[in-house]
Amino acid sequence: MSFQQLNLTEPLQRALTQQGYITPTPIQLKSIPDLLAGKDLIGIAQTGTGKTAAFVLPILQRMTEKYPRVLRVLVLAPTRELAAQIGDSFAAYGQFLKFKHTVIFGGVGQGPQVNAVSRGVDIVIATPGRLLDLMNQGKVSLKDIEFFVLDEADRMLDMGFIHDIKKIIARLPHKRQSLFFSATMPPQVSQLAHQLLRNPVRVEVAPQATTVESVKQCVFFVDPGAKEKLLLELLLQKHLTRVLVFTRTKHRANDVTSYLRDHNVKAVAIHGNKSQGARKQALENFKSGRTKVLVATDIAARGIDVEDISHVINFELPNEPESYVHRIGRTARAGAEGTAYSFCSAEERDFLKDIERLIRLKLEVMQHAYHSNQAQNAVGSAARPPPRNQRGRGHSRGFRHNQNRPHFSRH
Numbered sequence: 001m002s003f004q005q006l007n008l009t010e011p012l013q014r015a016l017t018q019q020g021y022i023t024p025t026p027i028q029l030k031s032i033p034d035l036l037a038g039k040d041l042i043g044i045a046q047t048g049t050g051k052t053a054a055f056v057l058p059i060l061q062r063m064t065e066k067y068p069r070v071l072r073v074l075v076l077a078p079t080r081e082l083a084a085q086i087g088d089s090f091a092a093y094g095q096f097l098k099f100k101h102t103v104i105f106g107g108v109g110q111g112p113q114v115n116a117v118s119r120g121v122d123i124v125i126a127t128p129g130r131l132l133d134l135m136n137q138g139k140v141s142l143k144d145i146e147f148f149v150l151d152e153a154d155r156m157l158d159m160g161f162i163h164d165i166k167k168i169i170a171r172l173p174h175k176r177q178s179l180f181f182s183a184t185m186p187p188q189v190s191q192l193a194h195q196l197l198r199n200p201v202r203v204e205v206a207p208q209a210t211t212v213e214s215v216k217q218c219v220f221f222v223d224p225g226a227k228e229k230l231l232l233e234l235l236l237q238k239h240l241t242r243v244l245v246f247t248r249t250k251h252r253a254n255d256v257t258s259y260l261r262d263h264n265v266k267a268v269a270i271h272g273n274k275s276q277g278a279r280k281q282a283l284e285n286f287k288s289g290r291t292k293v294l295v296a297t298d299i300a301a302r303g304i305d306v307e308d309i310s311h312v313i314n315f316e317l318p319n320e321p322e323s324y325v326h327r328i329g330r331t332a333r334a335g336a337e338g339t340a341y342s343f344c345s346a347e348e349r350d351f352l353k354d355i356e357r358l359i360r361l362k363l364e365v366m367q368h369a370y371h372s373n374q375a376q377n378a379v380g381s382a383a384r385p386p387p388r389n390q391r392g393r394g395h396s397r398g399f400r401h402n403q404n405r406p407h408f409s410r411h
Contacts, residue, residue: 011096025050226370267293
């Protein structure tokens with residue numbers, strides 16, 4: 001089925017054509033008809049499945065039924081980067097319509113955001129903290145909201161936004177269309193969805209917390225002190241063209257970035273302590289290819305939508321297994337293939353167990369020059385063969401295997 005069969009209006013079809021979109025993704029195919037019919041919706045989809053277009057397109061179409069210049073659409077997102085990207089989507093898909101939007105987030109002065117709202121906007125995409133601040137100051141009113149979207153709900157709760165979200169929801173009109181998107185559905189998220197939605201349609205395009213099949217997933221057992229050396233050797237391989245490296249802390253992200261720069265690898269860090277300008281510049285350099293490696297904390301796991309990321313490397317495993325799903329979802333987007341490498345030390349063995357339990361998959365073990373038997377034995381993987389459906393996968397150039405001993409070859 002093509003987008004033309006989804007009964008979207010001509011201005012939206014023209015915008016999609018200009019963006020080069022022809023065939024809707026499964027979540028778009030399943031969501032758009034019900035959203036055009038005005039139904040509430042709960043969407044469960046792994047990252048990178050096209051869910052932003054799944055809600056932006058029908059909202060824009062329903063908005064064309066009338067044109068009052070009041071704030072009618074509110075989208076909440078967990079991070080500045082994701083909010084900005086959703087704003088870009090409204091701009092791209094609505095380029096032939098007359099609606100105005102603005103993005104509201106913290107970390108920058110509120111003046112331009114307040115001015116944009118005061119001049120009149122139809123759509124606000126916001127992070128919860130800054131939006132609530134402006135609401136409490138009387139700068140933003142939600143009394144005319146007709147469409148409300150809570151995106152990446154599980155990440156919102158992980159970041160501690162639950163109380164802010166509930167305060168915002170309490171200020172929304174009772175009569176509205178509500179959309180709720182999440183990659184995972186832990187009990188607290190499910191409870192919030194039940195409070196927010198009215199007889200919702202449920203769209204689930206993949207089992208909860210599944211990872212994209214086209215991502216090759218491997219684990220390297222390595223002692224903490226050898227991680228930087230292993231990372232450098234991997235990055236020296238030519239097929240690692242655009243690489244996103246994840247750490248758990250801001251301090252470690254800075255340390256890894258400094259190490260790579262000291263060894264002539266173009267790298268930049270992005271995390272919550274960076275100014276909005278620095279974060280924007282880092283993303284632009286990464287997208288353009290001026291920077292090969294972006295070192296990020298989990299704040300960027302759902303806020304980076306960059307094409308052709310060849311590899312995601314978990315320098316440190318996340319302590320929340322759901323974050324693993326979102327991290328590796330930054331590669332293999334829009335049908336492409338990608339590779340996810342994870343470094344696991346003995347201290348991280350429980351994190352790996354939780355991840356494998358969540359995704360219902362055993363990561364393939366890679367041998368290498370800095371291999372740690374202690375870490376591998378701690379996880380109990382030493383005698384475990386790779387999963388049947390992944391044997392022979394995940395071996396990018398630079399890795400070769402025989403029946404006796406796999407090797408990591410240096411380049």
